Amino acid sequence: MSSDVRFTDFKSDKQPTWCPGCGDFGTMNGMMKALANTGNDPDNTFVVAGIGCSGKIGTYMHSYALHGVHGRALPVGTGVKMARPDIEVMVAGGDGDGYSIGAGHFVHAVRRNVDMTYVVMDNRIYGLTKGQASPTSRSDFETSTTPEGPKQPPVNPLALALASGASFIAQSFSSDAMRHAEIVEKAIEHDGFGFVNVFSPCVTFNDVDTYDYFRDSLVDLEEEGHDPTDYEAAKEVILDSDKEYQGVLYQDENSVPYHEQHGVTEDMSEIPDGAPEDAMDLVREFY
């Protein structure tokens, strides 16, 4: 790690193909800033991306990266981190990727408390497949596949995380650049699974959850004097569906990340040229 890393070092020279104005630009910039500010560099960073407009982030960033299959980014990140506790792992994807097809993995990544950062670009719509309802879409949100709205309540990802035993829950807004970068930075620095749900508006398919909407309705928890280490207070704001919050909602100060709990600390990439020295012991067990 070098101290002179700038956030632009995390930029690839591939031009994003996101629609002009897409919230994902801001989300990505904040992620890159946060990585640089926390002393990481592209050679020690691994970004795992989901599938969706959001998942393209791996292409536009410069680091070790894998752009996988739809919904499975978290398990990949988990594997990377277990093999290499020395590597900074960041997982990114959309609300469909994370809370629909990948919902099962979300619950389990949260409860495992693997030391990585998960950034979900929540635009409350399926962008890449051109505008179908997502698990966070409002129940009356009309889309091509839900002409009268999904008629079901949206998933509350923060509550899902809390119920799964999350040790760090935050929410940010991609266009509030400074705050967003700051929040991701806190997630990176957290010892354990740092989960950040980012409002990242889709300007093409979602005309409800817009920049204006978030700008007008967002309540900043820091300004409100919210204490994220107070579980009961966190529960209250997380279950409050009347308001949209930004900031760190919950942080467990005693969080012990997976690798420490399980003693997974070795660099697994290093192996001997032949069988390990005492490998004959394995055979002797069967006498």
Next chain:
Amino acid sequence: MAEDLNWAVGGEAGDGIDSTGKIFAQALARAGRHVFTSKDFASRIRGGYTAYKIRTSVEQVQSVVDRLDILVALTQRTIDENLDELHEGSAIIYDGERSWEAEIPDEMTAVDVPLKSLAEEAGGAIMRNIVALGAACEITGFDVEYLDEALEKRFGGKGSKIVENNKAAARAGQEYVQENYDLDHLGYNIETTDSDYVLLNGNEAIGMGAIAAGCRFYAGYPITPATSIMEYLTGRIEEYGGHVVQAEDELSAINMSLGAARAGARSMTATSGAGIDLMTETFGLVATSETPLVIADVQRSGPSTGMPTKQEQGDLNMALYGGHGEVPRFVVAPTSITECFWKTVEAFNLAEKYQTPVFLVSDLAMSVTEQTFPPEAFDMDEVEIDRGKLVDEDEVDEWLDAQGHFRAHAVTDDGVSPRAIPGTTDAAHMSTGLEHDELGRRTEAEDERVHQVDKRNRKVETARDDEDWDYREFGDPDADNLIISWGSNEGALVEALDYLREDGIDVHVISVPYIHPRPDLTEEIEAADETIVVECNANGQFADVIEHDVLTRVKRINKYTGVRFKADELADDITEKLSEEVPA
């Protein structure tokens, strides 16, 4: 053929059948006898018939036969299920004091031993199976001291009192038979040798092979019959710096393993049929991202949930063709328990040398069968590790493009690109399941697409030339009739040779451990008058492949009852097949 003895213990699931059988098998192995075990079990945890069978000889045994000499029956069903394998000289040990009245055919020797009461006297009813083992020792003339050794191994960790009680229970069984029966007329006399054998099953051999090969990360989701690989690795792989994760499902298991592999660890996942289905999407990603990964499929009866505790070799097509699009892959199928070890080691080398998924295809019969081997069969000094084109910091420069980007998917003559793991300076790059250029960046350009597809496929072509895709041969290589088999049928086939020879039939057996790429058998098949392909599935998946390769029709022996081939039965099948007309 060597004098062999066939022994079984059977009862209800939950009766401790497995551990009873295993203790006796270990005692026999201690006595320098070869052992081959098989299990009958139903897919339920408590209740339901279950049996543990042992075939033992001073020579190597590698198959089951249709004969039972000594049966420890804890239920009537145990006797009924095995009636056609019992014969005049069979002895059946049972507990006449228990509520069921054993119906034992007159011609057999009924050995009524008060198992429960004797066990209670020795310290607890739970030891009634050990009493039965003592009785079995007496009937077979087997020195009970070997049983003592096995009991020490089994219960040593639980304290000397438990060990002593168990020994006493065994003695009680032995003495009871001695005092109440004169069974010399049965003529059993278990010969011992001073050989030293290890006793293990195929899944244990796969797990051991993985550790020996430097596997450090394993993620899996429980499924019969693959779970015991995970159980073996748990707690052991940690001693070698690795870790096992029980994932939330197979989708997660393969993706975690993929993540660990990309991070540079030798990594594996294992499952069975249904789990392979779930992993298939990621299987394509492993190939396009050019990640080394070993995926073991311990086959069981399908389709769907099928018969989870029964044998089948029905996933071959899945391994060969599974997945959307065209995916380069290796498919390796161990043919014996020792091969489960060696092919696992090889699978890791292939995966890293060619940076692509390797299917390790085993099956239920092999996974639950325990067999004895001299420990040298798993000589760790023979294990070689080849990490392929893993580049370090000094080599990165050679692979940078004019702008200084690492060409992680460089198009090379052999199809294999340099591989840099995270932390390697200046080699940061991204990989994706999308079609991509040499740098890993998405592309749909026609020429790039063709280059990358060709490059990935070329790995398999390179490997086809560079590696030994040999086969194993048995019987008479000059015989007119050729038998081809893959996977676990080898043992039964090798023993079937003896039965066939007795009937004056000589055959040439080729047992194929490599399914893709595979050896070219054109010459052998053309030289033979007749070729029969033997496999545990209904449609002859391997036979189809062979016919496709050599453009010649072959005969097929297919068994899909859920039960593995037996040597004597297979000999009969072969004799019958040979007399049938060749298919047009």
